[in-house]
Amino acid sequence: MTGPAVAAVRRAVRAFLDAVEAPPELCVAVSGGADSLALAEAAAYVGHHRGHVVRALVVDHGLQEGSAKVAADAAAAAKALGADEAEVRRVDVTGPGGPEAAARKARYRALAGHGLVLLGHTLDDQAETVLLGLGRGSGPRSVAGMRPHDPPWGRPLLAVGRATTRAACAELGVEPWDDPHNAESRFTRVRLRTEVLPLLEDVLNGGVAAALARTAAQLREDNEALDTVADTIFTRAGGPDGLDVGVLAPEPAAVRRRVLRRWLLASDVRELTDAHLRAVDALVARWRGQGGVWLPGNLEARRCRGRLCVVSQPTTRGE
Template identity: 65%
Template sequence: MAAARALTPPTPRPRLDAVLVVRRAVRNFLAEPACAAHLESGELAVAVSGGADSLALVEAAAYVGERRGLRVCALVVDHRLQEGSADVAEKAAQESLRLGAHAAKVLPVTVSGPGGPEAAARRARYAVLREHAGERTLVLLGHTLDDQAETVLLGLGRGSGPRSLAGMRPLDPPWARPLLGTPRDVTRAACAELGLSPWEDPHNADPRFRRVRVRREVLPLLDDVLAGGVAGALARTARQLREDCEALDAVADDLHRRAREGAALRVDVLAQAPSAVRRRVLRTWLLSGGVPELTDAHLRSVDDLVGRWRGQGGVFLPGGVEATRAHEKLVLNTF
């Protein structure tokens, strides 16, 4: 009688709970009707830094993209602000290929210009991503629920109004943010489940940057005082404000069409609308007229030419532009 052989127990498969959460978020996002028109090219780009959020995102995009017949390209921006940044970028590109991306490109940029290094780096990054993705390809960004909460708090601190408090849009072509409802802890857990060691950007621990202090000091304090859940509550507030802003913008678009007369705006049409709608029309009009860097004070001063008219002079604006009221119309003059 042959001796019975001991059965070797199967090697347990690692749990992929967080990985599945990220994949589901990407799958549901790309299934939205608003995304459909932007996927006709069959291509999808993912901005990858090598951090946990972007690595979890590129894995999920590759997984979902394979099932939807989408070619996924990882775009890695090398800001060249730190020693060894080229090595970090190359590692992120190779990691993206291992995670299933069809292609990966390292994009070196020069960071310069006004607004400090954080703003200058953001401008350079978005410019090169837009250039390499092209007009028909969505670029997935790894912004999470926590990033949205930080954005709302920073906007609140600046007194930037509802448009800023509405936070980042999930879809603002070519930019797409499928993880705005996913906490940062989930992307970190997903990387751990995948056996990845994400890069930790030293700038994310530098207290010179306001966002870092909001992340490390303000949000934890609010969580302690308000018994947790602050990031989720701020993200929900942003979503509600965004929906309100979109409704008001639609009303303002209609008002703008009715008030426009050539390059001018008819005061009698504008005067019928609430100031919140009127200022949206004025913002669109001024931006299209070449006025940069509009502030709330600028908009309210121009709005006074309609809602608080008492024969006052024109309003001088950035860019060498003056808004004046003449013959019951608002007009722009350059000087």
């Protein structure tokens, strides 16, 4: 007989697959932790009833001694829980942004290339993401958290708590692997998980993680509505090759900056910050004949004859 936690995880996966157009093969990212193992079992159970082939993808970051065995054990556990295939992919973790960011980028690169990859992010992960966005002041897109379906990524468990995935593993008789990094307070997410969220739960009498997740969902709906309006304005204003200031100027700032963000990203501006976006917006809303705005990648946004354009600069600023 299926226990309540296993049933809850399976319901979440079933609801997710009901809402998307899933390909014949379902891929599941498996770390060996409770969240991914519970997800792998539910994906296999629900997927097989729907005629899907289920493949477990295990990423070995090589950051800890014995990581190859941990990865092999995770693959074996996924197969024992019903996955048709299990594959280990070794990656090199390098690059800027600290070990957390570098490992995340390497992991996503290794998992890419499939039509749908299910990730084990839970309600608690969503709450941590929202708090990170709030703390960094990164705007509504960050505070809106992770999307349940952001192709090729699927997150069926965003309404399921971490306690439920652990209980599901216990019901299945599976011993999940606990990543030692999840206990290291030098990582921001670990401190949010072990210090900040428990304190908020205590001060606000519980329900904080669920409340943060609801806030994220509401913001995603608002963002989608504003983005739809911004898409229409973007087309009216001229598109990627340049924007008509006369079309942009009367629009509310929230819509105008969304148009500018889409335009700048389409113009190959990377690492776009809120400060960059507001400076470019000033060329529309607070035009006083000022010069252009320097942007990452040796680019400059300028206003010329009533239009905005992005031009390349031969050298970086200050050289």
